Amino acid sequence: MRTTLNEDLAGRFAGIALGHVTREYPNKLTHGLAGPEDARTPSALHPVFYGSFDWHSCVHAYWMLAHLLRRFPDMAPAAAVRDLFDRQLTPEKIAGECAYLAQPGARGFERPYGWAWLLKLAAELDGLPDMPWAGHLAPLAEAFVQRFRDFLPKATYPVRVGTHFNTAFGLRLAADHAEATGDAAFLALLRDTAERWYGNDEDCPAWGEPSGDDFLSPALIEAECMRRLLPRERFGEWFDRFLPRLATAQPMPLFRPAEVSDRSDGKIAHLDGLNLSRAWCWRALARGLPAEDPRRALMDRVADLHLAAGLPHVAGDYMGEHWLASFAVLALEAGEA
Template sequence: MRLDAASAGRLAALALACVGREFPNQPGHVMQRAGELDRPRSLHPAFFGCFDWHSAVHGHWLLAHLLRRFPGLPQAGAIRTALDSALSAANLQVEAEYLRRHPEFERPYGWAWALKLAQERGNLQPLEGVIVQAYKQWLPRQTYPVRSGTHTNTAFGLAFALDHAHPELKPLLIQRALDYFGNDRDYPAAWEPGGNDFFSPCLIEADLMRRVLPDFRGWFDAFLPELPASLLEPARVSDRNDGQLAHLDGLNLSRAWCYFSLARALPDRPLLRKAGERHLETGLAQLASGSYAGEHWLATFAAYALACAGD
């Protein structure tokens, strides 16, 4: 289970098939007046493909990541063309203005992936700056964390923003992580997974806190005194044509990246690495299921899990 040129090519093919595909599309657009609704390509000239905005964003992250890792890919020319076309200064200006007008749009999942794309690409201005400011305006107002297994999960939004490490934002991210999660104990992990999770709320929280706490081991032992079977066994998907149920394929991949990262933080616990490998193997088997419900986004989760595995 490693990312080599052959597997990178397969992941790139999945992303290239999606980033320029405008329909089907779930826009998530809040209309303020009659006549405001427009085509996805007009509202979001950079990120109109892949069914929804956040998947388009992380689809471009995937392409940029693969191109950096494997510049000799057969699809390298197509990847460069796709990235240069989508991420033009004019397109990013439109995306930035949209977020200024709709400050809750894609919070925090899409924001986090946009910062991850900026980290990989090197520059995503002015959109990058708008998102940094949006975090600064949002986090002081959010009293409680959202502990869901889907897009609104607070811990994920903080974790990827911390990786981006903007100097104006980093102290606030660390403080809010401590405020929200620093005193968590005895998490009921046996209640997971939820029926439409693509994150494990407890593992994604632990993956955040390893970035924050000097004594992560002590916190982790109090937070997850034991790992129940429901957290160690990969999730089962009954219908991959159902977009909500297909989330569970992504759960297996995001659990994998959390387990690999936790195993590096706690190297004396081989169970973590073993659980990551089992989840990764299960998730990778479903990348090309033939259903767009999964194929528009799972390749990104696979690539990130493989990166966390250390290839």
């Protein structure tokens, strides 16, 4: 039976996130110092997103909380989530995040992973009616949209790694914000960039997967990016060329869950995330094919295999606990999240 998100599981995931989004330490800052005055604590630098070990993990924990609140408004931790958002997503604190972003040394801050997650959070908050949080976050979201607008036209090449710098992941999440806000020009920029970077790719070997600290499959997230941005017929043609041997479970590395040898090692723990993000991509890609396509059954089976490998490990050691639940929700809500 396919594992799905229910209210009990949503409450569990929300409880995990509530336990770390305001936990300031341990903390891994991405921060440049222009002088001694820049040596400040995480919460002084980032009035909202100072918890969860690092800025981007805190952002996508907020996204997960917003998504779970929208899907299950009566879940047990719902009041705590609303209270958190009321305390943290204020105009004053968002202005502090914008001020950090405006510093000359922050030009490449969190590009593109954190950019994309912030926009996905903004899109999710738009789906919560009668709440002020989306409006409060809007100036920060627009700052990141502008960063995409400035960066993408001059980015000659994509980045195809399985970590935070992957550009397909950035385009994929940014597309949700462009669509939610009706920003047709931004969506067109994302689509044109995806075509320019990936449109001619074919017969993907996936020979380097997985790398030792991947939490994304470079092959599958590229395919998911193209599914999200291309018209359905155009995607089908592209996908047939990109993974032409999929029906025979090739290339094999994409079909075998990653083994995780040490969950206390932050880099090795990424591989639990790889299993969850692969489950997300396989499920979403299957939905992008016609209902009668025989490959869908195979893709759903391999998605379930990866989900089963990753889902038991969303909590335990903090190296995974501060971020894995977000990717579990992506996998469980593929087609919805």
